[in-house]
Amino acid sequence: MNITIIGTGFVGVVSAAVYASLGHQVIGLDIDPKKIESLKKSQVPFFEPNLENLLKEQQQKKRLDFTTDYQQAITSADIIIIAVGTPSAPDGQADLTYVFAASKALATYLKENAIVVIKSTVPPGTLEKAEEIIKPLTEVNFYLASLPEFLREGRAVEDTLGPDRIVIGATDDFVFETLERLHQPFDCPIIKVSPPSAQMAKYAANAYLATRITFINQIADLCQKNGADIQELIQAIGLDNRIGDHYWYPGFGYGGSCFPKDVKELAAYSRAIGESNNLLNKISDLNEERIPKLLTAFGDKIGGWDNKTVAILGLSFKPNTDDMREAPSIKVVEYLKAFDVKIKGFDPKAIEVAKNFLPQTDKLSLHQTIDEATTDADVIIALIEWPEIVSFDFSHVKTTKQQWFIDGRNQFSPQIISKWGYSYLGIGR
Numbered sequence: 001m002n003i004t005i006i007g008t009g010f011v012g013v014v015s016a017a018v019y020a021s022l023g024h025q026v027i028g029l030d031i032d033p034k035k036i037e038s039l040k041k042s043q044v045p046f047f048e049p050n051l052e053n054l055l056k057e058q059q060q061k062k063r064l065d066f067t068t069d070y071q072q073a074i075t076s077a078d079i080i081i082i083a084v085g086t087p088s089a090p091d092g093q094a095d096l097t098y099v100f101a102a103s104k105a106l107a108t109y110l111k112e113n114a115i116v117v118i119k120s121t122v123p124p125g126t127l128e129k130a131e132e133i134i135k136p137l138t139e140v141n142f143y144l145a146s147l148p149e150f151l152r153e154g155r156a157v158e159d160t161l162g163p164d165r166i167v168i169g170a171t172d173d174f175v176f177e178t179l180e181r182l183h184q185p186f187d188c189p190i191i192k193v194s195p196p197s198a199q200m201a202k203y204a205a206n207a208y209l210a211t212r213i214t215f216i217n218q219i220a221d222l223c224q225k226n227g228a229d230i231q232e233l234i235q236a237i238g239l240d241n242r243i244g245d246h247y248w249y250p251g252f253g254y255g256g257s258c259f260p261k262d263v264k265e266l267a268a269y270s271r272a273i274g275e276s277n278n279l280l281n282k283i284s285d286l287n288e289e290r291i292p293k294l295l296t297a298f299g300d301k302i303g304g305w306d307n308k309t310v311a312i313l314g315l316s317f318k319p320n321t322d323d324m325r326e327a328p329s330i331k332v333v334e335y336l337k338a339f340d341v342k343i344k345g346f347d348p349k350a351i352e353v354a355k356n357f358l359p360q361t362d363k364l365s366l367h368q369t370i371d372e373a374t375t376d377a378d379v380i381i382a383l384i385e386w387p388e389i390v391s392f393d394f395s396h397v398k399t400t401k402q403q404w405f406i407d408g409r410n411q412f413s414p415q416i417i418s419k420w421g422y423s424y425l426g427i428g429r
């Protein structure tokens with residue numbers, strides 16, 4: 001099949017490379033010429049494990065090309081997948097400007113019976129609006145579908161090649177059959193539903209995961225006060241089949257390009273359709289408050305943040321990515337810079353990107369190694385569980401002065417960290 005992916009950001013590049021690897025002829029289209037220029041040279045403008053190799057391989061096989069030209073990209077496409085950004089608007093609702101701009105730009109070049117698929121995360125009602133934009137601009141028959149994306153950054157290639165499920169939202173048998181055929185090689189359940197169900201499935205999945213994180217953080221806060229250990233609790237509740245022991249991450253709250261915005265968008269959507277008193281508003285608020293609340297409590301334990309040198313280890317929003325969108329490190333630096341502190345940041349991959357995201361302050365320096373970042377640190381915050389950080393031997397950077405070790409994701413053994421001479425501070429333990 002001829003497939004065009006509109007928007008060669010994170011989701012678009014991964015999808016383009018993976019669909020090409022299934023033997024399809026794929027074009028990636030973006031309005032950003034710089035991005036297209038580097039993708040043409042097989043350079044991925046962000047870090048994602050295994051992506052660059054897959055991209056290079058597919059380009060060498062001549063199955064994958066990139067362009068900024070809508071006419072070239074759309075004219076022969078059987079399937080057009082819109083994967084542009086859908087940031088939150090100031091009122092929290094999904095800003096669909098890019099989705100609708102792409103719909104308008106592609107309309108005049110559609111071939112007969114082309115399928116326009118919206119992969120971007122969008123609320124119910126979006127397909128209808130896209131149809132209203134496209135229809136007056138074309139003579140040909142075309143179809144619309146929803147195909148929400150569930151990949152996780154840091155494991156995106158793996159997730160896209162081996163998804164838990166594919167969800168197709170459509171109303172026409174031809175669309176279901178075509179998209180089912182496209183995804184058949186993945187050997188996973190293919191769920192065929194209405195477009196609103198597909199769109200809600202995406203928001204509900206992310207809102208549930210964000211709720212799970214917020215819930216365990218709330219329980220961790222109670223443990224902090226009563227001597228219970230949240231990790232012991234997780235073991236205990238995880239054995240309940242209805243709950244499970246997976247995806248419990250007590251810590252500094254959720255971040256990234258999806259959870260914060262998707263929860264806000266679902267909350268705003270709920271309010272817009274008259275469901276104002278909803279759980280989702282509260283989840284967002286609790287997550288927003290999380291970092292200042294934790295850092296205030298840790299500040300009390302270490303005798304205040306003033307005059308401290310603080311090493312922040314892990315700047316990206318999670319391991320194995322250099323994505324800094326809504327990364328916890330941003331709020332940590334924002335909080336700490338109000339004090340008389342020296343902040344030293346380290347990340348295995350995100351240093352360059354971090355420069356554009358972290359609050360500007362001459363109190364902050366960025367370092368290429370953990371050794372450099374932790375030299376003279378009074379406080380080490382292990383913020384993100386990059387393997388390099390979790391497996392690091394912190395005993396050899398310990399000095400004779402009192403040093404605190406904040407285990408931001410409960411990844412370390414309190415006994416070992418204490419044996420190395422640090423005062424250990426975890427989350428809810």
Ligand code: NAD
Binds near residue numbers: 105
């Ligand atoms: P992104 O910001 O990385 O990329 C979006 C790309 O779209 C940019 O390169 C931009 O230049 C391009 N673009 C914007 N308008 C365009 C237009 N009119 N024509 C062509 N290109 C245009 O976004 P992303 O992280 O890849 O997310 C894309 C969508 O997928 C969002 O709706 C997001 O919520 C959803 N999603 C993202 C992830 C993730 O992990 N990043 C996971 C699941 C779903």
